[in-house]
Amino acid sequence: MSDDLTEAQSAAIPDGYAQLNWTRGFGRQIGPLYERTDGPGEATLGFRVEEHHTNGLGNCHGGMLMSFADMAWGRIISLRRSYSWVTVRLMTDFLSGAQLGEFVEGRGELLAEEDGIFTVRGRIWTAERTLMTGTGIFKALSPRKPRPGEIAYREEA
Amino acid sequence: MSDDLTEAQSAAIPDGYAQLNWTRGFGRQIGPLYERTDGPGEATLGFRVEEHHTNGLGNCHGGMLMSFADMAWGRIISLRRSYSWVTVRLMTDFLSGAQLGEFVEGRGELLAEEDGIFTVRGRIWTAERTLMTGTGIFKALSPRKPRPGEIAYREEA
Numbered sequence: 001m002s003d004d005l006t007e008a009q010s011a012a013i014p015d016g017y018a019q020l021n022w023t024r025g026f027g028r029q030i031g032p033l034y035e036r037t038d039g040p041g042e043a044t045l046g047f048r049v050e051e052h053h054t055n056g057l058g059n060c061h062g063g064m065l066m067s068f069a070d071m072a073w074g075r076i077i078s079l080r081r082s083y084s085w086v087t088v089r090l091m092t093d094f095l096s097g098a099q100l101g102e103f104v105e106g107r108g109e110l111l112a113e114e115d116g117i118f119t120v121r122g123r124i125w126t127a128e129r130t131l132m133t134g135t136g137i138f139k140a141l142s143p144r145k146p147r148p149g150e151i152a153y154r155e156e157a
Numbered sequence: 158m159s160d161d162l163t164e165a166q167s168a169a170i171p172d173g174y175a176q177l178n179w180t181r182g183f184g185r186q187i188g189p190l191y192e193r194t195d196g197p198g199e200a201t202l203g204f205r206v207e208e209h210h211t212n213g214l215g216n217c218h219g220g221m222l223m224s225f226a227d228m229a230w231g232r233i234i235s236l237r238r239s240y241s242w243v244t245v246r247l248m249t250d251f252l253s254g255a256q257l258g259e260f261v262e263g264r265g266e267l268l269a270e271e272d273g274i275f276t277v278r279g280r281i282w283t284a285e286r287t288l289m290t291g292t293g294i295f296k297a298l299s300p301r302k303p304r305p306g307e308i309a310y311r312e313e314a
Contacts, residue, residue: 056184063223
């Protein structure tokens, strides 16, 4: 858990989650985002709906849910292959809304990998309620150094 | 043109565009966004790729392009019907990337409207290059007071 968080913020993060240290770009702008490692190559992403995520109705903006889907579903490629990647196609079905203060979670399931093209089935939910389901097509670009939580990661001596 | 902009910012906004005054929530967080009114019920949205829109490769993040698609394509419902609306499904194909500093534009074309369900075909581009195409399914919620640029808008005496 980061030392940068206030006590209230830390209390608001569910057990097992740690903040992703995305310090620049769009990932930082729409954060903070959190990750829970569920085993080698297995992880769930999460965020709490704050005011800067809301739409005109005071619920989580659809753009935020889609951005989160892109990150949470595409994450499986990093976890399994330690490649950088880009999104080729994303199909998202909006099933229910998330309200201010709710903790939203998401992860993807790798359906197929062929010629560097990954097909991922994904889900986003809060508590027992599914918010979004969909499919992402992602393209691997190039291998990079494996990071903690990824299958290829080895602790250095 | 807003007085809040520096001279450099104003110079960077193409002719005919005015900044959308989204002062809260997700719209503000990922902004600034701009709109060019092309006639009653006709408008194009735009934004310039800034550092807070970028991914790890330094290009515009796919989540930003999808969020922008949601806004730029769904906008047609506000323009034509002055209803508030939510997104039901969004399908986005990523054709090309946008680089830091490029001005990105987008708009939707209303294909069908039935029982409060709107089907919109959309495109996002920068200069001559198409970045994203796709289809959005949106649901109208309730009528609201028409705003300037919308077909139902009438200037008050």
